[in-house]
Amino acid sequence: MSSRRRFLELSAAGAFALASPRLHAKDPMKKLGVALVGLGMYSTGQLGPALKQTKHCRLSAVVTGSPEKGRQWARDYGFPESSVYGYDTMGRLADNKDVDIVYVVTPPALHARDCIAAAKAGKHVLCEKPMEVSTAQCDVIINACKAAGVKLSIGYRLHFDPFHEELRKLVRSQEFGPFMTMTGGFAFSMQKAQWRAEKALAGGGPLMDLGIYVVQEACMAAGATPVAATATVHPKKRPEFFKDVEESISWTLEFPNGAKCESFTSYDAGRNDFRAEAKGGWFELKPAFNYGGIAGATSRGPLVIAGVNQQALQMDDFALCVLNGQESRVGGAMGRRDMAIVEAIYASAAGGGKRVEVR
Structure with missing residues (x-):
């Protein structure tokens, strides 16, 4: 099989698998607001830039231990400085109608803390891998999201590659x-x-x-x-x-x-x-x-x-899950x-x- 034919075959298969029926969203033009929790290397080097390429979501807030860093993100990504939160003020996300999804990117042992705060604020939760440091803590996250009636997804980017x-x-x-x-x-x-x-x-x-x-x-x-x-x-x-x-x-x-x-x-x-x-x-x-x-x-x-941009596809997929009322793969x-x-x-x-x- 020629490399050209193989390329077309794989590109078509990949496009079908990565697009999926979720693309038929109720409001395909709507972009959901994402709040990044933790502004370390992964958020700075990958997730932030990827959010500039997403089709169904956008960065609308950040949670950080450094207000100065948060204000710089607000300037760089075009959201108001009032949408910069600290870890101790995540509960205020409940009042921010521009935030639909919270992406938790803190160290694993802090994931339950931050996922629970996001769920209690009524926001859908995207949790970076590994999900937590024990199955018991994973259960805590799952139960918190169920109790709040929000969707939960894990940051397994390679499922979108x-x-x-x-x-x-x-x-x-x-x-x-x-x-x-x-x-x-x-x-x-x-x-x-x-x-x-x-x-x-x-x-x-x-x-x-x-x-x-x-x-x-x-x-x-x-x-x-x-x-x-x-x-x-x-x-x-x-x-x-x-x-x-x-x-x-x-x-x-x-x-x-x-x-x-x-x-x-x-x-x-x-x-x-x-x-x-x-x-x-x-x-x-x-x-x-x-x-x-x-x-x-x-x-x-x-x-x-x-x-492809794995993170952009990953976040778009979850946004479409939220828009269409479907569960994350x-x-x-x-x-x-x-x-x-x-x-x-x-x-x-x-x-x-x-x-x-x-x-």
């Missing part, structure tokens, strides 16, 4: 058969001390921050939730830096049909790949988990797919599922690598 949609398409069609052997890794070398290395805020080390992507990809490729995990924490090279979280960890996920995924993550290495093999063919991404510049191939040849149940998997991985590592069932 066409390279990853190609993997899901292969799983749905079973063109290669079931993927039985999988490997994946996501790692980088952390050079500066930050909250990601503090258990009180992050809930753990690279497994919570990076490994969650590999967990997600394995579930995509298997088309199922794993039944068990085994894991090993590697000796720390910089114990003074990673005092209460793991520095590197390997784990194996077992799926109901016997498929397995061998995985790795670290704050002291370099990896960014995923591969899935079946009897009839294979699928590979390298790099696999970037914001852009993903590259991949299957046993048929290279994947020639145009890049990456909702709270998925966020909780992944935390249950993470808990099993940590339990196995703490138990010397024993097999732990995912509950």
Whole structure:
């Protein structure tokens, strides 16, 4: 098959999957207001710029611990300074009719606090991954959103990337058969001390921050939730830096049909790949988990797919869910599922690598 034909085929498939029936909104011209909670690197480098490209939502407020920073965002994005809030004044969002969705981008251990505040203010909730630091806290978020009658979505941007949609398409069609052997890794070398290395805020080390992507990809490729995990924490090279979280960890996920995924993550290495093999063919991404510049191939040849703004598509999809009264494809149940998997991985590592069932 020519690369041109393959490009057209994948572009059409990706456009169909990413557009979805949700595009038939009751008011397709309406843009919903989004409040970003937390103005760190991800909001500054990715979400803010993406909101300038969205079709169905716009930035209308921010929540930050720095009023000065908030006022600068107001000037840069064209919303009133009265729509700058502190973490202790999030309740006032209830009075802001320009805010429909609150996107929580604070450290994981603060997600429940901020999601609850958003839900109580009557705003739909978009929570960054990982959903929280335990399944119990995930339940708190889910219950708060249900009680308030608001929708909940998790920031799994790769579900809106066409390279990853190609993997899901292969799983749905079973063109290669079931993927039985999988490997994946996501790692980088952390050079500066930050909250990601503090258990009180992050809930753990690279497994919570990076490994969650590999967990997600394995579930995509298997088309199922794993039944068990085994894991090993590697000796720390910089114990003074990673005092209460793991520095590197390997784990194996077992799926109901016997498929397995061998995985790795670290704050002291370099990896960014995923591969899935079946009897009839294979699928590979390298790099696999970037914001852009993903590259991949299957046993048929290279994947020639145009890049997208993952975050813009992710936020637009949730806006359309709100407009159409539909549930997010990456909702709270998925966020909780992944935390249950993470808990099993940590339990196995703490138990010397024993097999732990995912509950």
